[in-house]
Amino acid sequence: xxxxxxxxxxxxxxxxxxxxxxxxxxxxxxxxxxxxxxxxxxxxxxxxxxxxxxxxxxxxxxxxxxxxxxxxxxxxxxxxxxxxxxxxxxxxxxxxxxxxxxxxxxxxxxxxxxxxxxxxxxxxxxxxxxxxxxxxxxxxxxxxxxxxxxxxxxxxxxxxxxxxxxxxxxxxxxxxxxxxxxxxxxxxxxxxxxxxxxxxxxxxxxxxxxxxxxxxxxxxxxxxxxxxxxxxxxxxxxxxxxxxxxxxxxxxxxxxxxxxxxxxxxxxxxxxxxxxxxxxxxxxxxxxxxxxxxxxxxxxxxxxxxxxxxxxxxxxxxxxxxxxxxxxxxxxxxxxxxxxxxxxxxxxxxxxxxxxxxxxxxxxxxxxxxxxxxxxxxxxxxxxxxxxxxxxxxxxxxxxxxxxxxxxxxxxxxxxxxxxxxxxxxxxxxxxxxxxxxxxxxxxxxxxxxxxxxxxxxxxxxxxxxxxx
Numbered sequence: 001x002x003x004x005x006x007x008x009x010x011x012x013x014x015x016x017x018x019x020x021x022x023x024x025x026x027x028x029x030x031x032x033x034x035x036x037x038x039x040x041x042x043x044x045x046x047x048x049x050x051x052x053x054x055x056x057x058x059x060x061x062x063x064x065x066x067x068x069x070x071x072x073x074x075x076x077x078x079x080x081x082x083x084x085x086x087x088x089x090x091x092x093x094x095x096x097x098x099x100x101x102x103x104x105x106x107x108x109x110x111x112x113x114x115x116x117x118x119x120x121x122x123x124x125x126x127x128x129x130x131x132x133x134x135x136x137x138x139x140x141x142x143x144x145x146x147x148x149x150x151x152x153x154x155x156x157x158x159x160x161x162x163x164x165x166x167x168x169x170x171x172x173x174x175x176x177x178x179x180x181x182x183x184x185x186x187x188x189x190x191x192x193x194x195x196x197x198x199x200x201x202x203x204x205x206x207x208x209x210x211x212x213x214x215x216x217x218x219x220x221x222x223x224x225x226x227x228x229x230x231x232x233x234x235x236x237x238x239x240x241x242x243x244x245x246x247x248x249x250x251x252x253x254x255x256x257x258x259x260x261x262x263x264x265x266x267x268x269x270x271x272x273x274x275x276x277x278x279x280x281x282x283x284x285x286x287x288x289x290x291x292x293x294x295x296x297x298x299x300x301x302x303x304x305x306x307x308x309x310x311x312x313x314x315x316x317x318x319x320x321x322x323x324x325x326x327x328x329x330x331x332x333x334x335x336x337x338x339x340x341x342x343x344x345x346x347x348x349x350x351x352x353x354x355x356x357x358x359x360x361x362x363x364x365x366x367x368x369x370x371x372x373x374x375x376x377x378x379x380x381x382x383x384x385x386x387x388x389x390x391x392x393x394x395x396x397x398x399x400x401x402x403x404x405x406x407x408x409x410x411x412x413x414x415x416x417x418x419x420x421x422x423x424x425x426x427x428x429x430x431x432x433x434x435x436x437x438x439x440x441x442x443x444x445x446x447x448x449x450x451x452x453x454x455x456x457x458x459x460x461x462x463x464x465x466x467x468x469x
Contacts, residue, residue, distance in 0.1 A: 252291025309378025
């Protein structure tokens with residue numbers, strides 16, 4: 001009898017300890033959030049459309065940068081920073097920002113994600129100084145006055161982001177973190193449906209690859225209240241082309257979610273939307289509609305049970321050299337391009353940038369150090385890539401890592417389009433926009449990126465399968 005009582009006591013103790021330990025594990029995450037208004041205070045040049053010919057004309061809705069700081073049970077920290085911007089041009093601004101974050105908060109490149117929504121209704125950002133040149137009183141595609149406005153805005157933005165991260169880190173509190181996937185369907189593959197602009201045409205069968213998933217991370221306070229919702233979608237922020245600042249549909253989605261869940265910080269990240277457009281478009285009503293559709297998809301996910309993530313954070317980062325298909329241009333070739341009447345102005349501008357480098361005795365790049373990241377938030381895998389990544393990458397990576405994989409594009413650096421092998425072979429706009437516009441990427445681009453992602457996945461202990469790929 002005594003042995004039976006002792007056995008029952010041991011079982012009761014184990015069950016009590018296990019229950020309390022499960023509850024403790026759920027509270028082992030810490031997180032903090034912060035937001036800052038980054039709307040330009042005065043008219044300035046807008047980013048996204050080469051056809052624009054004058055500065056902004058007001059504000060439709062404010063632009064925001066937001067940060068979510070995470071800390072796991074072992075004290076490892078990482079930060080996601082989102083912004084209603086087109087993207088950081090090349091590595092110039094991101095290198096400056098990450099250097100300051102490393103010095104001030106000891107955050108490595110692997111522990112920082114800088115993602116932009118790719119709205120085409122935001123301000124132009126500063127490029128590397130070598131991207132500018134004097135040309136009959138002009139500085140590249142912008143006048144000296146316009147360039148100065150871009151410089152002042154960009155430098156202020158860098159300060160705001162560094163301060164933003166500090167606020168997110170210092171506001172850390174105990175949380176539970178969940179992940180899930182929703183769906184919404186307004187993204188259309190523009191490579192094969194570009195001519196379909198009317199409602200009647202868009203109600204018929206649409207062709208081409210798409211990924212309509214809506215990845216969601218929910219951060220919940222110990223009280224059960226929502227602290228933050230991080231969500232994504234793969235679609236260009238090109239509903240609007242007016243001269244008023246706005247976050248386009250991602251901005252309206254964030255506004256809608258923050259109305260629906262008072263006190264929450266809603267953060268949007270762009271997916272592999274390089275060849276995806278919202279259609280139809282060009283009306284403010286459509287931007288609001290798509291924002292509400294996306295917000296409703298997120299609300300549907302967070303309002304139902306989601307997978308709770310264990311408090312273990314792993315991050316990895318690297319750069320892989322991506323080559324070009326053809327040799328870089330000579331001075332004579334660039335001079336012929338500049339004199340060609342049929343070449344668009346923005347390509348002539350790029351030709352002048354390259355020509356000025358050669359005149360200074362510099363060599364042109366023969367490959368690009370392309371940034372790739374892999375995060376593992378508990379059981380949730382995330383692939384983070386730079387540039388305007390086409391949707392084929394999301395589809396391929398989900399075949400390898402599973403349908404619940406989260407995939408970001410437009411992160412850290414925007415150096416050009418990142419075409420798949422399929423898109424490269426087909427040709428067209430997305431296939432030809434590499435950092436050196438006279439040559440597309442080499443055919444090895446997709447293989448190199450996928451292999452690099454797998455290497456990073458191995459570093460963080462993420463599971464994958466190549467059996468059907």
